[in-house]
Amino acid sequence: MSDTPFGFGLPPEEPEDGDEGKKKDQQSGGGQGPANPFGFGGLPGAGGFGSPGADNPFAAMFGSLNPTDLGAAFQQLGQMLSYEGGPVNWDMAKQIARQTVSQGTADGTKDASVGASERTAVQEAVRLADLWLDDATSLPSGANTAVAWSRAEWVEATLPAWQELVDPVAERVGTAMGDVLPEEMQAMAGPLIGMMRSMGGAMFGTQIGQAVGVLAGEVVGSTDIGLPLGPAGKAALLPVNIETFGKDLGVPKEEVRLYLALREAAHQRLFAHVPWLRSHLFGAVDGYARGIKVDTAKLEDVVGQFDPQNPEQLQDALQQGMFQPEDTPEQKAALARLETALALVEGWVDAVVHAAAKPRLSSADALRETLRRRRASGGPAEQTFATLIGLELRPRRLRDASRLWASLTDARGVDGRDALWAHPDMLPTAGDLDDPDGFVHREQIDFSELDKMLGEAASGGGGGEKPNLKKDDDSEGGDAKGDGTE
Secondary structure, X not given: OOOOOOOOOOOOOOOOOHHHHHHHHHHOOOOOOOOOOOOOOOOOOOOOOOOOXXXXXXXXXXXXXXXXXXXXXXXXXXXXXXXXXXXOOHHHHHHHHHHHHHHOOOOOOOOOOOOHHHHHHHHHHHHHHHHHHOOOOOOOOOOOEEEEOOHHHHHHHHHHXXXXXXXXXXXXXXXXXXXXXXXXXXXXXXXXXXXXXXXXHHHHHHHHHHHHHHHHOOOOEOOOOOOOOOOOOEEEEOHHHHHHHOOOOOOOHHHHHHHHHHHHHHHHHHHHHOOOHHHHHHHHHHHHHHXXXXXXXXXXXXXXXXXXXXXXXXXXXXXXXXXXXXXXHHHHHHHHHHHHHHHHHHHHHHHHHHHHHOOOOOOHHHHHHHHHHHHHOOOHHHHHHHHHHOOOOOHHHHHHHHHHHHHHHHHHHHHHHHHHHHOHHHOOOHHHHHOHHHHHOOOOOOHHHHHHHHHHHHOOOOOOOOOOOOOOOHHHXXXXXXXXXX
16 A cells, blocks of 8 residues: 555556566566556656665656657656546546556456356355345345455445545645635636646545555455445445455365355445444444645645646655545534444444354354454555545454444344334434443434434424324334334
8 A cells, every 4th residue: 555645656558568578577677666656667857766776756657768658758747737527536536546447466366357257156146145144134135246356346436425525625735735825826726726626636646546556455345444436336346356365374265255245235224224324324424524624835845836847746755645634523413423334334244244154154253353353454445544534443343333233133133223223313322332232222312203303394293192103114213122202
C-alpha cells in the first residue's frame, strides 16, 4: 500500500522486449518500487531530478533522454493537464489499477483468467452457503448470481462504488486548489488554477488507481470492507486470492472457499433485504467527507512558491497530508455514525456466519480468528479505506458489534435480532456498543403504536379507538420478554 496519499505513482507497463526490456527499464530507474512509480529514470542534474530513485513524479516522467520515451512522457503530461472532468480522473485511475494488477502481487502471484472449473466451484460454494445461512438468519438469499472474478474483473466491477465513495473528498480538495489564491488574482491566474485542478484530478486518479490495484491483489470478494462494492445481487469471489489467503492455514481449500462464500452471501442478504442500508452507509461517508477541511495555509504556500522546475514541492505537501477532519461536534458525530454503521454490518455478518459454520466446519473457529486478526492488524481493506477517504476503521468496534449481535440472538432469537434492521433508528448506537448487555436487555419501543398513529392520520380518522394496523412482521420484531410502549 502506498504511503503517499493522493500522490503520483503510475506503474510501468510490462516491457515488450522481454528480459532485455526489463534490464533497460531497471537501468533507467523503472523498477516497481514505490520510490519511482512512473517507471522512468531520472534526469541528471536539474535540481536533484536525477538522484537515484528520487521520489519525483515529473523527474520520473522525463528521466529518459530517449526521444520515444520523452515523447510518451510529454503526451501523458498533456493528458493530465488537459483533463477537464470531475474531481478525480477516473480514466487514469482505471488504467493505473489495471496496470498494477497486471504486475502481480509482491509474492509473485499473477492475475489470471478464471477457468470453468473455478467458476463452478464458486457457484456451488455460494449455493451451499445460502442453504446454511437459512438456519442462521431470517433474511432470505440476496444473491441472484454467483460469479468468480479475476483481479482485473474486480477492478472493473467496483470502480463505480469507489467513485461514489471518493468523489466527495476529492471535490473538497479540488475546490480548495482553486480557492487558495486571492479573489483579485484568480482572474489573472486562470490557467494556473486550471492546471492545479487538472493536476489534482490526476493525483487523485493516480493514488486511487494504485490503491484499488493493490487491493485487488488481496481481497477475496466484493464486500471485504463492509460496503457493497459490486453490482447488487451478485455474490463474487476471487479464486486466485482465495488460494493465497488459505495457503499457510492448514485448512482444506474447499473449507476456506466455503467459509468465505458464507461471508459474501451473508453480506448480500443484508444489503438486498435492508433497502435503506446502502444509502445510509454511503450517506454517512458523504457526511463525514463534508466535514473535512483542507489545510489552505499549506496549499497557499505551495501555490505561492510553485516552481515548474521543482514540481516535487506539490507532492511533498500531499505526502504530509493536505486535509484533515474538522474537530467539531458535528464531525465527531458523523465519524461515530459511520464507524458504528460499518461495525454493525461487519459484526452481524461475523455472528451470522459463525452460527452457520460452527456446527458444520471443523475449521470455523480458526478461519474466524484468522479474519479477525486480519482486520485487527490494519489489513489492506482498512488501509485502502483510510488512504482514499481519510478514515481508519477501529477494529474494536467490530468485535463489540459481533458480541452484541450474538447476545441479541441468545436473548431474542434470530427473528428478533434481524428485525432491528427494519429501521435505522432501531439499530444500536455507538454507546450501545460500549454496553451491549444494556442494549440487549433494555425495553424496546413498540413501533407498532407509531404505525397505528400514522395509519390513523393517513385514513383521516379522528378520536375514538385506534384501528389495528399492526404489521405482519411485528411478531418477528418483538422481544420475547415483552416490549415496553411509549
